[in-house]
Amino acid sequence: xxxxxxxxxxxxxxxxxxxxxxxxxxxxxxxxxxxxxxxxxxxxxxxxxxxxxxxxxxxxxxxxxxxxxxxxxxxxxxxxxxxxxxxxxxxxxxxxxxxxxxxxxxxxxxxxxxxxxxxxxxxxxxxxxxxxxxxxxxxxxxxxxxxxxxxxxxxxxxxxxxxxxxxxxxxxxxxxxxxxxxxxxxxxxxxxxxxxxxxxxxxxxxxxxxxxxxxxxxxxxxxxxxxxxxxxxxxxxxxxxxxxxxxxxxxxxxxxxxxxxxxxxxxxxxxxxxxxxxxxxxxxxxxxxxxxxxxxxxxxxxxxxxxxxxxxxxxxxxxxxx
Amino acid sequence: xxxxxxxxxxxxxxxxxxxxxxxxxxxxxxxxxxxxxxxxxxxxxxxxxxxxxxxxxxxxxxxxxxxxxxxxxxxxxxxxxxxxxxxxxxxxxxxxxxxxxxxxxxxxxxxxxxxxxxxxxxxxxxxxxxxxxxxxxxxxxxxxxxxxxxxxxxxxxxxxxxxxxxxxxxxxxxxxxxxxxxxxxxxxxxxxxxxxxxxxxxxxxxxxxxxxxxxxxxxxxxxxxxxxxxxxxxxxxxxxxxxxxxxxxxxxxxxxxxxxxxxxxxxxxxxxxxxxxxxxxxxxxxxxxxxxxxxxxxxxxxxxxxxxxxxxxxxxxxxxxxxxx
Numbered sequence: 001x002x003x004x005x006x007x008x009x010x011x012x013x014x015x016x017x018x019x020x021x022x023x024x025x026x027x028x029x030x031x032x033x034x035x036x037x038x039x040x041x042x043x044x045x046x047x048x049x050x051x052x053x054x055x056x057x058x059x060x061x062x063x064x065x066x067x068x069x070x071x072x073x074x075x076x077x078x079x080x081x082x083x084x085x086x087x088x089x090x091x092x093x094x095x096x097x098x099x100x101x102x103x104x105x106x107x108x109x110x111x112x113x114x115x116x117x118x119x120x121x122x123x124x125x126x127x128x129x130x131x132x133x134x135x136x137x138x139x140x141x142x143x144x145x146x147x148x149x150x151x152x153x154x155x156x157x158x159x160x161x162x163x164x165x166x167x168x169x170x171x172x173x174x175x176x177x178x179x180x181x182x183x184x185x186x187x188x189x190x191x192x193x194x195x196x197x198x199x200x201x202x203x204x205x206x207x208x209x210x211x212x213x214x215x216x217x218x219x220x221x222x223x224x225x226x227x228x229x230x231x232x233x234x235x236x237x238x239x240x241x242x243x244x245x246x247x248x249x250x251x252x253x254x255x256x257x258x259x260x261x262x263x264x265x266x267x268x269x270x271x272x273x274x275x276x277x278x279x280x281x282x283x284x285x286x287x288x289x290x291x292x293x294x295x296x297x298x299x300x301x302x303x304x305x306x307x308x309x310x311x312x313x314x315x316x317x318x319x320x321x322x
Numbered sequence: 323x324x325x326x327x328x329x330x331x332x333x334x335x336x337x338x339x340x341x342x343x344x345x346x347x348x349x350x351x352x353x354x355x356x357x358x359x360x361x362x363x364x365x366x367x368x369x370x371x372x373x374x375x376x377x378x379x380x381x382x383x384x385x386x387x388x389x390x391x392x393x394x395x396x397x398x399x400x401x402x403x404x405x406x407x408x409x410x411x412x413x414x415x416x417x418x419x420x421x422x423x424x425x426x427x428x429x430x431x432x433x434x435x436x437x438x439x440x441x442x443x444x445x446x447x448x449x450x451x452x453x454x455x456x457x458x459x460x461x462x463x464x465x466x467x468x469x470x471x472x473x474x475x476x477x478x479x480x481x482x483x484x485x486x487x488x489x490x491x492x493x494x495x496x497x498x499x500x501x502x503x504x505x506x507x508x509x510x511x512x513x514x515x516x517x518x519x520x521x522x523x524x525x526x527x528x529x530x531x532x533x534x535x536x537x538x539x540x541x542x543x544x545x546x547x548x549x550x551x552x553x554x555x556x557x558x559x560x561x562x563x564x565x566x567x568x569x570x571x572x573x574x575x576x577x578x579x580x581x582x583x584x585x586x587x588x589x590x591x592x593x594x595x596x597x598x599x600x601x602x603x604x605x606x607x608x609x610x611x612x613x614x615x616x617x618x619x620x621x622x623x624x625x626x627x628x629x630x631x632x633x634x635x636x637x638x639x640x641x642x643x644x645x646x647x
Contacts, residue, residue, distance in 0.1 A: 192592035
């Protein structure tokens with residue numbers, strides 16, 4: 001595929017578990033374990049999974065906000081994992097991130113204008129007057145009054161702060177934005193405003209999104225394709241509507257069946273999962289999901305299933321399909 | 323309704339601040355029958371949690387609670403604290419959103435579950451222990467004999483919420499108030515917990531007041547729904563009739579702003595603007611500044627809660643106009 005913007009191959013992030021006086025490494029938490037996918041220019045790839053599945057760690061390892069343990073991340077034609085600090089910084093103009101908590105991700109001591117001008121200052125872009133003009137136009141583009149630049153973060157509601165966070169991500173004209181649970185902290189009525197804003201901005205600035213979230217209906221709405229993660233691994237990846245219509249992996253099926261539908265007349269067959277998520281420090285051998293899977297066979301307990309394209313564009317890692 | 327288990331009328335809860343009293347709950351009336359499940363929905367700051375804390379009388383001294391809250395005919399607000407204690411945790415109990423902050427981190431699980439039993443029931447040590455184990459089994463906790471000796475941090479989020487439920491169920495309450503019981507949990511765990519609540523409720527014929535912002539959870543669990551906005555009830559009725567035929571622009575706005583799970587994807591229709599702050603409430607209908615249908619009267623006068631069909635009430639000037647015709 002020639003127009004891939006981002007190619008992630010065999011990405012791994014292991015956190016060491018240290019014990020004792022000597023802080024010796026006694027094991028690893030495999031937060032991201034051998035994940036591969038590509039993101040095409042202009043598309044939105046949704047990443048879903050339950051808490052602790054490694055989706056946020058993955059988003060951050062891609063940008064090298066945390067150093068990946070292994071694997072390769074290619075942005076356009078540059079291998080990010082091999083890049084020096086300096087060249088990485090220059091390239092980061094093209095890759096930005098929006099965080100979940102709009103209260104924690106803005107420095108309360110700075111005015112909005114300062115917060116938004118900062119990235120441009122750091123990268124030595126534009127004159128001061130141009131920067132101010134750009135801040136005003138970005139604020140307006142994100143649905144805020146340009147006078148917001150003179151105010152402090154505490155003067156804004158959660159939804160407005162998230163708009164500021166999005167405006168900040170846009171200051172450097174990026175081509176890729178990692179959205180890490182951008183609407184999870186917001187009320188339903190505000191959530192939809194932000195989703196619409198993200199859709200508009202994507203069209204206006206031809207952005208590519210990596211949209212990480214646990215709310216499946218939101219992910220279905222905004223994504224072109226969706227990857228499902230469980231215990232640091234991708235279980236399934238398919239076109240958004242196809243994944244919801246015909247999920248293949250037993251985990252995806254259980255996850256989708258668990259969503260409560262806001263319609264009192266819809267009664268669905270629910271697949272209740274037994275037990276809790278196993279600890280990522282000690283994941284089950286074989287397929288990580290076999291301990292809770294209703295279709296688990298003997299082979300699932302010993303052999304890790306391979307990541308396979310079973311239909312055009314529909315990948316799954318499950319022994320039922322090999 | 324004479325058969326009401328809980329009857330709240332004109333509840334007004336306000337908090338003292340520098341600029342006078344602020345009404346977090348501004349005249350809420352609602353009732354629950356025995357064994358019934360009612361959903362209380364609304365966004366943050368709409369007063370749904372303050373309503374539940376007013377029922378439990380768990381608010382700080384700076385709060386002023388007026389109106390009446392009748393439980394089995396007795397007015398809880400008129401009671402003295404020692405009498406209230408006989409109800410709280412016994413006849414009425416509550417579970418909270420954050421099982422980690424609601425459980426005491428330095429007490430063993432077993433001791434925490436035993437606490438309401440020690441307060442309200444006279445049981446021997448042996449009976450107490452057996453009852454705690456039985457409760458843990460009831461909420462689906464594996465290895466209850468070991469879990470009683472563990473501390474909250476040793477359990478996962480879903481397990482902690484099960485412990486909270488076991489504690490709330492200890493004295494077999496007639497009413498359980500669940501304040502966002504599954505918001506902090508993942509969907510697959512949420513499904514387990516909702517299933518458990520349904521099962522316990524059916525077994526004990528317990529009424530459930532489910533406070534949530536998730537309309538999906540309401541559709542799945544509740545018979546009736548009460549929609550709150552900015553401290554007031556805007557719509558109330560049978561779940562099917564409210565979801566199929568929402569009368570208040572806020573209710574339909576909420577329903578339109580959730581992405582669909584089936585069919586084609588359409589652009590979302592959000593409610594414009596933000597929830598007003600307590601200090602700055604609009605004088606008329608509190609939703610008027612965000613309402614696409616607002617007229618002059620909406621900005622000056624508050625509409626009353628009117629019956630539109632049997633059991634379906636709405637507080638909106640559009641409904642008043644239809645009724646006047």
